[in-house]
Amino acid sequence: MIAKKLIVIGGGAAGFFCAVNAARMNPLLKVIIAEKGGSVLQKVKVSGGGRCNVTRACFDIDEMAKCYPRGERFVRKSFHQFFTTDTIEWFESRGVALKTEDDGRMFPQSNSSQTIIDCLIKEMNDYKVVLQLYHSVEKIESLENGFDISFKNREIIHSDFLLIACGGFQKLNQFDWLKNLNLKIETPVPSLFTFNFPKHPLNNLMGIAAPNASVKIAGTKLSSEGPILITHWGLSGPAVLRLSAFAARDLEKLNYKFSVIINWCSEFNEPTFVKQIHEQRKLFPAKKPANGNFTGLASRLWEFMLSESGIDDTKRWSDLTSAAINKLAKNCCAYEMHAEGKTTFKEEFVSAGGIALSEIDANTMMSKKYSGLYFGGEILDVDGITGGYNFQHAWTSGFVAAKSIVKQSVE
Ligand SMILES: Cc1cc2nc3c(=O)[nH]c(=O)nc-3n(C[C@H](O)[C@H](O)[C@H](O)COP(=O)(O)OP(=O)(O)OC[C@H]3O[C@@H](n4cnc5c(N)ncnc54)[C@H](O)[C@@H]3O)c2cc1C
Structure with missing residues (x-):
């Protein structure tokens, strides 16, 4: 069987979570993370004052979903596949114990976001995910057999599957590189x-x-x-x-x-x-x-x-x-x-807006227009209030996309 390829655009929480889970679930899948900067997981690093508020001690999907001003109905569906309990279990089974503060925020027991980064990098290495730094995506073309991805000053890479997880943008024109895909985009505005x-x-x-x-x-x-x-x-x-x-x-x-x-x-x-x-x-x-x-x-x-x-x-x-x-x-x-x-608010901020949820199937994170094209994390028009909600959406959307990509890759 010819090995299929997944390119993940963006080395943030959602991109990493999709990449490492997809590579683990299908060892034959060639997974590449293309990150425009010279380092990855930068927001994880600074989040929660350097402690990373990984998730929320909330174990009721409806209650949790109410804390997303944009995306409440969407996350209610995706949380059925990967919820806070799964996040806790995922990290704890990899040796990262979490603790809960009085206000419900959950942090690594180490009190250091580096613990989360180290865990994700170890998974990346264990499952042979390839990391390509300084790869800034400029254009995506959808073809019959996958996608051609153009990078700034680099060669075009072809991929069977594509996850776009490049975070939130503050201005509408920052989505211009996605224009040719003709997706509806909700104008970004600041939140928090x-x-x-x-x-x-x-x-x-x-x-x-x-x-x-x-x-x-x-x-x-x-x-x-x-x-x-x-x-x-x-x-x-x-x-x-x-x-x-x-x-x-x-x-x-x-x-x-x-x-x-x-x-x-x-x-x-x-x-x-x-x-x-x-x-x-x-x-x-x-x-x-x-x-x-x-x-x-x-x-x-x-x-x-x-x-x-x-x-x-x-x-x-x-x-x-x-x-x-x-x-x-x-x-x-x-x-x-x-x-x-x-x-x-220096401790956490996000953008409201992004790829309209009407474009995406919440059960797979796949575009309704392009088979094989997935979205995860803050680029979607989903944002939560402060306190672990935004990372939970990043983990959930990354995991749900990974599961669906793996299923498609073996069909
Ligand atoms: C200071 C701060 C603190 C926060 N603290 C918390 C917290 O404690 N708890 C919580 O739940 N949420 C927190 N958040 C929100 C949370 O960090 C984000 O919601 C989350 O990181 C989103 O993950 P993501 O993977 O979608 O995007 P990001 O983490 O933003 O990652 C996107 C990646 O894509 C790359 N990229 C962008 N464009 C391109 C391109 N064209 N080509 C290739 N790569 C590209 C970027 O360089 C980046 O590495 C915080 C946010 C901030 C700003």
């Missing part, structure tokens, strides 16, 4: 960013977090709950990052100028907060609100809210007018701020 509130007095409280908060984009139904962190330029933290992902397209349309409404202590709403103040007045009329923080907010944030509500530290609960009470409730439960811009 923090909100800027230039010169806002709240920024002086940088470093303070509100653990049980919620944030809503004014005039929309887009909202998110969880910790909010005040930074020296505005707001960050899980609730903000999650909202930035789900609202990525809406906020891009608004040119990142929008208003948010924040509930700093989401166990209350405005009416229950007012009720609670009346309770305080009844129980402790002579006590000063400055010393009567019942919200669980950090004391500096509580003092800020009192000051924003015009309540100085001479006032007692019994001194507060209805207007002051309502204002304090509004500031604590529906504080409005106007954002002017965004800042990239």
